[in-house]
Amino acid sequence: MRSVRAKNLHLALQAPIENKYMGKPVGAGLLDYEVYLRTSELRSLQSSPQDLVIPDEMLFQIAHQSQELWLKLAAFETIGLVEAIDGDDLWAAAETLKRQILVMKTLESELAVISTLSPEAFLVVRRYLGNGSGLQSPGYFELLLAAEAANDALSDLLKRRGVSIRDVYEERARYRDLHHICERFVDLDSGFQMWLTAHFMLVRRTLGIDRSVKALDGFPTVALGPRTTKPLFPALWDVRVEMSRGWTREGGTSPATLRSRDTSPSHPSLSSRPLVACDESESASGIRAGLGNRK
Ligand code: HEM
Known part of the structure; x- marks a missing residue:
């Protein structure tokens, strides 16, 4: 059983709504937005609420x-x-x-x-x-x-x-x-x-x-x-x-092997990178200290 409020809303949603800013009804299909987008046609493409088999x-x-x-x-x-x-x-x-x-x-x-x-x-x-x-x-x-x-x-x-x-x-x-x-x-x-x-x-x-x-x-x-x-x-x-499919293990090492960056043939860009950060504030110990301060 629908409440009176639900029944009223059901009816209200099927009629044009007065737009108080424009003083015109929205939903009658006459405004430029509605005409351009053909909203009346678009919104009539669903079964009407009365015809729905279930909501x-x-x-x-x-x-x-x-x-x-x-x-x-x-x-x-x-x-x-x-x-x-x-x-x-x-x-x-x-x-x-x-x-x-x-x-x-x-x-x-x-x-x-x-x-x-x-x-x-x-x-x-x-x-x-x-x-x-x-x-x-x-x-x-x-x-x-x-x-x-x-x-x-x-x-x-x-x-x-x-x-x-x-x-x-x-x-x-x-x-x-x-x-x-x-x-x-x-x-x-x-x-x-x-x-x-x-x-x-x-x-x-x-x-x-x-x-x-x-x-x-x-x-x-x-x-x-x-x-x-x-x-x-x-x-x-x-x-x-x-x-x-074409992949082979060639060029890799076992995970336990200590990697030497100077001799790494597959990643030449890594070999030129310094192993420690130059700027002390960005070094691992600096970051750790910062985290410690936040505790
Ligand atoms: C409750 C909602 C839905 C159910 C139960 C459902 C069910 C199915 C089933 C059983 C199939 C198998 C093929 C066939 O129908 O012959 C199928 C295929 C398909 N459905 Fe739905 N569907 C639902 C919603 C949708 C929606 C919202 C779309 C959006 C357009 C959609 C698009 C498709 C398409 C494109 C196929 C073909 C897929 C393929 O080629 O593998 N379906 N659907």
């Missing part, structure tokens, strides 16, 4: 719609990314990648809100989804398509420069700009996989992950697990594997 359905719809919009932005931004890479403007490419990486983080963190949906509530909403499934998400497929184009642009850039991904990673100082771009691609891909991992945990706590539990299209939820780490840019992950 939690509002969360379900808004969370999905919001994710679709962020996915749309991530895919759209890839047009600019590809253009920048094709035009060898790596500063612009880095800026766009930064934005896309933040979108991925937003997608991931937003899932925390829908994770508050209980299994019982989800199973009620589920009856109204027809055969709808995540594999029908337009934003997701747009992003996969966009990532393919970005992948091609990156590989053409490396070809134009006459280097392989392996060269870039083995000679970071020589290929600083390419290395930076490759690492931002890795950040973007990590963000994507973190989002899918958060989604996996969401499915686990609402629907359950098991061979016997299937999505509405018959897809067994257990198959979601391996897909969380399926990369957008596989070559950038393969290079790590290749480098680790």
Whole structure:
């Protein structure tokens, strides 16, 4: 049974609200902000409060719609990314990648809100989804398509420069700009996989992950697990594997060996560094004394 206050609020939230600073109603869809952003249309895209099967359905719809919009932005931004890479403007490419990486983080963190949906509530909403499934998400497929184009642009850039991904990673100082771009691609891909991992945990706590539990299209939820780490840019992950495979112990010493900096062949920069700090105030004993004073 709803309290009178709750009933009044429910009604009040469905009518325009008088903005006393402007002396005009907000929510009628007539103000410039509302017209430009088409807020009336946007806010009519969820079931009306009377039509919701349960109040939690509002969360379900808004969370999905919001994710679709962020996915749309991530895919759209890839047009600019590809253009920048094709035009060898790596500063612009880095800026766009930064934005896309933040979108991925937003997608991931937003899932925390829908994770508050209980299994019982989800199973009620589920009856109204027809055969709808995540594999029908337009934003997701747009992003996969966009990532393919970005992948091609990156590989053409490396070809134009006459280097392989392996060269870039083995000679970071020589290929600083390419290395930076490759690492931002890795950040973007990590963000994507973190989002899918958060989604996996969401499915686990609402629907359950098991061979016997299937999505509405018959897809067994257990198959979601391996897909969380399926990369957008596989070559950038393969290079790590290749480098680790090629690793040998040669050049190292046992952990118990006392290291002599003068003779260290693998870190010439270390051998020229003095073993004690020149300035007494920054020396280990000076720092220790300072810590002692704070006690
Ligand atoms: C309670 C909330 C959710 C549940 C129970 C759920 C459940 C599932 C299940 C069972 C699958 C397996 C494949 C299939 O559906 O056919 C799936 C896939 C997927 N879902 Fe969700 N989902 C939820 C929320 C979301 C949200 C908010 C999004 C955001 C757009 C989303 C996007 C996707 C995508 C893109 C896939 C395909 C993943 C892949 O290719 O591995 N899901 N979801």
